[in-house]
Amino acid sequence: EPEVTQTPSHQVTQMGQEVILRCVPISNHLYFYWYRQILGQKVEFLVSFYNNEISEKSEIFDDQFSVERPDGSNFTLKIRSTKLEDSAMYFCASSGNSNQPQHFGDGTRLSIL
Amino acid sequence: GENVEQHPSTLSVQEGDSAVIKCTYSDSASNYFPWYKQELGKRPQLIIDIRSNVGEKKDQRIAVTLNKTAKHFSLHITETQPEDSAVYFCAAHRSNDYKLSFGAGTTVTVRA
Numbered sequence: 001e002p003e004v005t006q007t008p009s010h011q012v013t014q015m016g017q018e019v020i021l022r023c024v025p026i027s028n029h030l031y032f033y034w035y036r037q038i039l040g041q042k043v044e045f046l047v048s049f050y051n052n053e054i055s056e057k058s059e060i061f062d063d064q065f066s067v068e069r070p071d072g073s074n075f076t077l078k079i080r081s082t083k084l085e086d087s088a089m090y091f092c093a094s095s096g097n098s099n100q101p102q103h104f105g106d107g108t109r110l111s112i113l
Numbered sequence: 114g115e116n117v118e119q120h121p122s123t124l125s126v127q128e129g130d131s132a133v134i135k136c137t138y139s140d141s142a143s144n145y146f147p148w149y150k151q152e153l154g155k156r157p158q159l160i161i162d163i164r165s166n167v168g169e170k171k172d173q174r175i176a177v178t179l180n181k182t183a184k185h186f187s188l189h190i191t192e193t194q195p196e197d198s199a200v201y202f203c204a205a206h207r208s209n210d211y212k213l214s215f216g217a218g219t220t221v222t223v224r225a
Contacts, residue, residue: 004156031211042218043157043202048211056211091157098211101147106156 002026004105006092012111013082021077021108023092032075033093033102034067036060043091049075050098079110087112115140117205119216127224132190134219136203139184145206146186147213148177152199160201161188193223 005024013019025032034046047057049067064080075094079086089109093102116139126132138146144165149157163170163177163186170177174193179186190197200220204213 033211035213043204043213043215045212045214050211058212099145099206099208101159101162102213103159104149104156 004092004094004103006090006105006108008108009106010109010111012113015084015112016081019079019082019110021079021090021092021110023075023077023105024073025075025092025094026103027073029094029096029103031055031095031098031102032067032069033095034077035091035093035104036088037091037107038088046077046090048098055098082110082112084112086110115143115205115207115210115214117203117214117216119203119219121219122217123220123222125222125224126193128193128195130193132188132193132197132221132223134188134201134203134221135185136187136205136216137183137185138205138214140205140207141181141184142207142209143205143214144208146177146179147204147206148175148188149202149204150199151202151218157202190221193221195223195225197221198223 007022032049037043047061048055066078089107091107092105095102119136147162150160151157176189200218203216
């Protein structure tokens with residue numbers, strides 16, 4: 001069964017540094033998403049991406065965040081200047097269309113020191 | 114925006130018993146309700162979902178019911194097994210939106 005893959009599984013970064021989280025969505029999917037889960041809290045939506053542009057974003061997704069699909073397979077989340085409160089598990093997801101189930105990757109645990 | 118409440122936060126059941134998790138949502142425009150199971154350190158995995166044009170859906174030991182009038186939906190696991198132990202999340206999706214709005218999760222422990 002095809003899966004969403006994410007790298008790295010764990011990223012440790014100094015506060016203020018830039019970090020890029022990488023995702024390879026399921027190959028025939030067209031909609032891509034990033035969510036985050038702070039330890040002990042619910043999964044929160046960050047952004048959705050379709051047809052090479054952001055289709056929806058949450059209040060969390062401020063100017064320090066950006067997403068990109070640099071080639072035909074990767075989907076990245078960049079955090080420009082990380083803060084302590086960015087420490088969380090970041091999940092990538094993809095779906096065939098906006099009304100089809102979203103399938104999640106294993107996540108990247110981001111730790112900001 | 115959509116607000117999803119999930120109860121209980123923890124649930125301990127004896128192997129073989131049933132487990133029920135309940136969620137409520139706030140926006141009547143929500144029309145798709147998936148349930149995800151997340152084992153420790155692993156991805157949220159879709160286990161069952163229901164759309165607003167049906168009231169119940171079943172897949173082996175798992176069933177989901179939806180009451181649109183009351184804006185609540187429930188996950189039922191029958192004949193629980195130790196491998197059912199995990200965190201379960203409900204979610205809601207509004208038509209014309211892209212995002213899923215998640216509940217806070219229920220930690221289910223099945224005692225052998």
